[in-house]
Amino acid sequence: xxxxxxxxxxxxxxSALGYALLSLLTRGPATGYQLTxxxxxxxxxxxxxxxxxxYPELARxxxxxxxxxxxxxxxxxxxxxxxxxxxDGLAALREWLPRPPVVAPRxxxxxxxxxxxxxxxxxxxxxxxxxxxxxxxxxxEWTREAAMLRDAGHDDPAHPxxxxxxxxxxxxxxxxxxxxxxxxxxxxxRTGRAVGFGDPIPSGA
Amino acid sequence: xxxxxxxxxxxxxxSALGYALLSLLTRGPATGYQLTxxxxxxxxxxxxxxxxxxYPELARxxxxxxxxxxxxxxxxxxxxxxxxxxxDGLAALREWLPRPPVVAPRxxxxxxxxxxxxxxxxxxxxxxxxxxxxxxxxxxEWTREAAMLRDAGHDDPAHPxxxxxxxxxxxxxxxxxxxxxxxxxxxxxRTGRAVGFGDPIPSGA
DNA sequence: AGTTGACATGTCAGAAGTTACATAGTGAGG
DNA sequence: CCTCACTATGTAACTTCTGACATGTCAACT
Numbered sequence: 128x129x130x131x132x133x134x135x136x137x138x139x140x141x142s143a144l145g146y147a148l149l150s151l152l153t154r155g156p157a158t159g160y161q162l163t164x165x166x167x168x169x170x171x172x173x174x175x176x177x178x179x180x181x182y183p184e185l186a187r188x189x190x191x192x193x194x195x196x197x198x199x200x201x202x203x204x205x206x207x208x209x210x211x212x213x214x215d216g217l218a219a220l221r222e223w224l225p226r227p228p229v230v231a232p233r234x235x236x237x238x239x240x241x242x243x244x245x246x247x248x249x250x251x252x253x254x255x256x257x258x259x260x261x262x263x264x265x266x267x268e269w270t271r272e273a274a275m276l277r278d279a280g281h282d283d284p285a286h287p288x289x290x291x292x293x294x295x296x297x298x299x300x301x302x303x304x305x306x307x308x309x310x311x312x313x314x315x316x317r318t319g320r321a322v323g324f325g326d327p328i329p330s331g332a
Numbered sequence: 333x334x335x336x337x338x339x340x341x342x343x344x345x346x347s348a349l350g351y352a353l354l355s356l357l358t359r360g361p362a363t364g365y366q367l368t369x370x371x372x373x374x375x376x377x378x379x380x381x382x383x384x385x386x387y388p389e390l391a392r393x394x395x396x397x398x399x400x401x402x403x404x405x406x407x408x409x410x411x412x413x414x415x416x417x418x419x420d421g422l423a424a425l426r427e428w429l430p431r432p433p434v435v436a437p438r439x440x441x442x443x444x445x446x447x448x449x450x451x452x453x454x455x456x457x458x459x460x461x462x463x464x465x466x467x468x469x470x471x472x473e474w475t476r477e478a479a480m481l482r483d484a485g486h487d488d489p490a491h492p493x494x495x496x497x498x499x500x501x502x503x504x505x506x507x508x509x510x511x512x513x514x515x516x517x518x519x520x521x522r523t524g525r526a527v528g529f530g531d532p533i534p535s536g537a
Numbered sequence: 538a539g540t541t542g543a544c545a546t547g548t549c550a551g552a553a554g555t556t557a558c559a560t561a562g563t564g565a566g567g
Numbered sequence: 568c569c570t571c572a573c574t575a576t577g578t579a580a581c582t583t584c585t586g587a588c589a590t591g592t593c594a595a596c597t
Contacts, residue, residue, distance in 0.1 A: 142583075143440055150447035160545050173442035180584060182547060202592040205546045217450065224447060225455035227462070228440035235348055235433035237378035237502050241495040242355035242429060245422065248489065250430035257432070282526040284453065290446040293517060296529055297442050300509035308502050315494075321487040324501055347553075365575050385554060387577060407562040410576045 139191055141219065143229070144184050147174055149220040152194060152212040154287070159185050159208065169272075169294045172301075185210055193219055236305070240312060252316040259309035266302040269295055344396055346424065348434070349389050352379055354398060354425040357417040359492070361402075364390050364413065374477075374499045377506075390415055398424055441510070445517060457521040464514035471507040474500055 141149075151157065151165050162185075163178045176184075185208075188194040193216030201207030212220075236258060243251050273295045281288035307325070314322045314329070346354075356362065356370050367390075368383045381389075390413075393399040398421030406412030417425075441463060448456050478500045486493035512530070519527045519534070 143443070144583080146447075147443055150443065150450070153447055153450050158545070159547090160543095170443065170446045173437050173439040174446075175436065175438070177585065178546080179548080179586080201545050202543090203545050203547095204591055207545060220447060221451045224444050224451035225459050227459065228444055230441070231380065231438065232378050233380070233436065233438065234378040236435070237499055238348070238352055238355065238375065239429050239433055240498040240502065241375045241379075242351075242358055242425060243498060244489060244492065244494050245355070245358050246426050246429035254430050254432065277526075280526075282520075282528075284449060284520045284524055284526070287449065289449050289520075293445040293448060293520075294442055296516070297445065297509075297513050300513050301506075304502075304505035304509045308505050311501070312498060315487075315489045315498075319489055321482075321485075321489070323487075349553080363575070364577090365573095380554095382555065383576080384556080384578080406575050407573090408575050408577090409560055409562090412575060 139193075139219065141188070141191075141193070141223070142184070143174075144176055144180060145188055145193070146220060146223050147176065148181065148184060148188060149193060149212060149216050150290075152210060152216070153220070156197075156209050156211040158210070162210075169269075169291055169298060172298045173294065188216065192216075243312070243316070248316045248319065252313050255309040255312045255316070259306045259313065262302045262306035262309065266299060266306060269299050269302065273299060344398075344424065346393070346396075346398070346428070347389070348379075349381055349385060350393055350398070351425060351428050352381065353386065353389060353393060354417060354421050355495075357399060357415060357421070358425070361414050361416040363415070367415075374474075374496055374503060377503045378499065393421065397421075448517070448521070453521045453524065457518045460514040460517045460521070464511045464518065467507045467511035467514065471504060471511060474504050474507065478504060 147166070147170070148162060151162050151170075154165065157165060159178060159182050163176075163181055166174070166176055166181075185194065185196075189196050189210070193213055194210045195213050196208040196210050198206045198208050239251075239254070273292065276282070276288065276292045276295065279288070280286050281292040283289065286292075310328060311322060311324050311326075314326075318329070352371070352375070353367060355375075356367050359370065362370060364383060364387050368381075368386055371379070371381060371386075390399065390401075394401055394415070398418055399415045400418050401413040401415050403411045403413050444456075444459070478497065481487070481493065481497045481500065484493070485491050486497040488494065491497075515533060516527060516529050516531075519531075523534070
């Protein structure tokens with residue numbers, strides 16, 4: 128499945144996680160621990176991984192020659208390893224990037240809406256009210272973050288931080304849509320009547 | 333993990349897939365094959381499963397007493413089983429629905445944008461141009477579908493088809509956001525300059 | 538002096554999900 | 568007559584992901 132030593136001819140194919148780690152390493156060398164942190168924001172809103180998945184994957188990437196580890200003394204009993212993207216790794220990433228992505232959406236939030244009228248409308252309204260509130264708070268936070276990045280020039284496609292900015296914008300769009308949809312759902316569930324999407328929310332009536 | 337015969341006291345916890353199948357069965361009895369089809373639209377845009385996952389899960393649900401199988405002759409060598417949601421199954425679903433959903437977003441599309449400036453801008457612009465086009469065609473299709481459902485009264489929260497309508501609306505919102513974002517990305521990548529989100533797209537200039 | 542949290546790396550068991558294999562009847566179209 | 572697509576149910580091998588276990592240092596706070 129992945130290249131072994133002296134097996135250069137085989138087309139080396141990585142998992143999405145592998146490419147995610149390579150992407151993170153384009154931001155500079157890092158330890159597995161730092162990659163775990165770096166994955167949290169902003170890409171974490173669209174791609175997550177635990178350290179228990181990251182460490183073995185880094186070992187595989189190193190075996191494939193896509194990353195290189197510099198060892199040093201760590202705080203614990205083991206060696207601390209700082210990984211760097213190799214030219215081969217960058218080439219692999221560049222080859223993977225323009226390929227059409229695998230679309231595999233999975234949202235428990237929407238799944239629950241699918242069965243919404245099997246449950247108590249008031250309870251479901253509360254659920255989606257909470258979801259809308261959380262999405263709006265994320266929206267606020269990310270909007271402020273995006274403004275800062277824009278001021279720092281990250282909206283320039285040539286800026287190394289452009290990817291972060293792009294992800295943040297998608298996060299904002301996604302939060303906005305979800306909040307608007309959840310608001311509509313809440314209004315439907317609370318009034319018990321058909322409501323047009325985007326119709327004004329009847330306030331305290 | 334799941335209840336066995338005569339083990340009623342244990343809190344029976346299901347997987348998200350199990351609840352997805354229960355949700356599908358609120359639309360009426362179905363075979364595993366029919367559930368596989370039923371899952372494709374519209375909930376398939378936010379939750380998918382292969383038949384190889386569905387058949388064993390149905391067996392587990394039956395063992396837990398959440399669904400009941402009526403056997404009959406099938407086209408192949410095996411018995412055809414038509415599953416029905418039991419009162420216990422509906423109760424379990426109703427208990428699960430209002431609980432806060434697990435949020436686990438995963439989008440290769442956004443992941444690739446995160447590393448966009450490691451690749452050839454023209455290739456990435458093509459990629460996101462294609463994505464925007466596909467999202468717009470889905471948007472068209474779903475908008476027409478939603479209009480039909482609305483005419484059929486599915487926008488009434490009491491209508492059994494309300495869940496389908498709600499999922500479709502989220503699909504529409506999601507496609508709209510993604511298309512707008514992809515358009516912005518394409519403009520950035522093609523012009524090579526900072527572009528405001530929502531700014532008019534320079535046409536053939 | 539003791540606790541908590543951050544830094545740092547790993548393993549293991551199990552759950553969840555994908556792909557391919559296996560079987561077989563019916564009806565439509567070429 | 569043959570092939571293809573649809574209906575229908577399952578298994579097996581494999582990959583991916585989560586959650587828990589395991590270890591140990593250092594700095595800050597109580």
